[in-house]
Amino acid sequence: MKTAQTIAEVRQIVSDARTDGATVGFAPTMGGLHEGHLSLIDAARGECDFVVVSIFVNPTQFAPGEDLSTYPRSIETDLAACEARGADLVFIPSVETMYPRQAVTSVTVSQLTETLCGRNRPTHFGGVCTVVAKLFNIVLPDKAFFGRKDYQQLVIVARMVEDLDIPVEIVPCAIIRETDGLAMSTRNQRLSPVNRSQAVALHEALQSAGDQIREFHRPARDIITAMQEYIQANAPNGEIDYIQIIDPQTLQDVETTDRSLLIALAVKFPEARLIDNMLLDSAGQPQ
Numbered sequence: 017m018k019t020a021q022t023i024a025e026v027r028q029i030v031s032d033a034r035t036d037g038a039t040v041g042f043a044p045t046m047g048g049l050h051e052g053h054l055s056l057i058d059a060a061r062g063e064c065d066f067v068v069v070s071i072f073v074n075p076t077q078f079a080p081g082e083d084l085s086t087y088p089r090s091i092e093t094d095l096a097a098c099e100a101r102g103a104d105l106v107f108i109p110s111v112e113t114m115y116p117r118q119a120v121t122s123v124t125v126s127q128l129t130e131t132l133c134g135r136n137r138p139t140h141f142g143g144v145c146t147v148v149a150k151l152f153n154i155v156l157p158d159k160a161f162f163g164r165k166d167y168q169q170l171v172i173v174a175r176m177v178e179d180l181d182i183p184v185e186i187v188p189c190a191i192i193r194e195t196d197g198l199a200m201s202t203r204n205q206r207l208s209p210v211n212r213s214q215a216v217a218l219h220e221a222l223q224s225a226g227d228q229i230r231e232f233h234r235p236a237r238d239i240i241t242a243m244q245e246y247i248q249a250n251a252p253n254g255e256i257d258y259i260q261i262i263d264p265q266t267l268q269d270v271e272t273t274d275r276s277l278l279i280a281l282a283v284k285f286p287e288a289r290l291i292d293n294m295l296l297d298s299a300g301q302p303q
């Protein structure tokens with residue numbers, strides 16, 4: 017496995033791989049790698065000949081007051097994990113490499129960024145789209161692998177790629193969960209033991225919502241109220257940021273549940289804001 021810190025090195029190594037006929041798979045990350053990230057590397061390994069991982073805590077997707085300075089960083093163990101899972105190249109740029117001067121260009125995706133996480137993090141997806149577009153231009157992958165846990169990010173990146181004709185296939189990958197159901201996240205490690213055990217309520221609320229939809233197709237409003245009550249009772253240290261039931265493509269709220277939909281939520285614990293979701297088909301079966 018190679019590592020590269022500069023854009024020129026990445027371009028050279030990827031171009032050499034392409035000359036040898038390799039297809040290129042890419043898993044962008046911010047490090048603090050867990051099994052969720054490693055499953056993206058596995059998927060890339062399964063579908064492509066040459067696998068690139070990036071590790072870059074992108075400052076432009078954090079607003080002032082968010083957790084940029086405390087975001088978990090673990091580069092040595094991350095590199096060992098990338099190597100163990102068969103990555104060919106890990107790109108670890110510095111902030112100066114990615115943003116050598118005050119940029120006057122950025123990528124803005126409208127509408128899809130204005131709901132869910134975008135409501136309380138209005139600058140977040142602009143930072144994500146801009147850095148992902150830059151990384152795509154540096155790595156030039158055939159396929160890029162994104163987890164469904166960040167469902168809104170996945171839809172936004174896929175739309176950006178379509179609208180800007182970026183020649184990359186976006187491959188969605190399943191949510192990876194801890195044995196008790198909590199969706200894996202780099203931020204989980206910051207939770208106190210009490211809040212870690214309360215955080216299981218997020219997945220439990222989603223599961224129970226899925227059951228209610230499958231069996232009774234109760235209206236979205238009732239399902240959301242039941243989820244709010246469940247989380248308030250079982251995760252009292254968490255403050256609900258949002259619970260929404262939406263169309264999986266447009267991300268707009270839906271009222272009825274006899275259709276394909278996404279149930280998405282974000283809950284803020286004192287140490288970390290957690291998100292999770294569940295995608296259901298029109299029969300209420302998890303996808």
Ligand code: PAF
Pocket residue numbers: 044045046072074077144147148166169
């Ligand atoms: O999902 C993430 O870890 C980040 O938002 C990404 C896609 C690596 C961009 O910084």
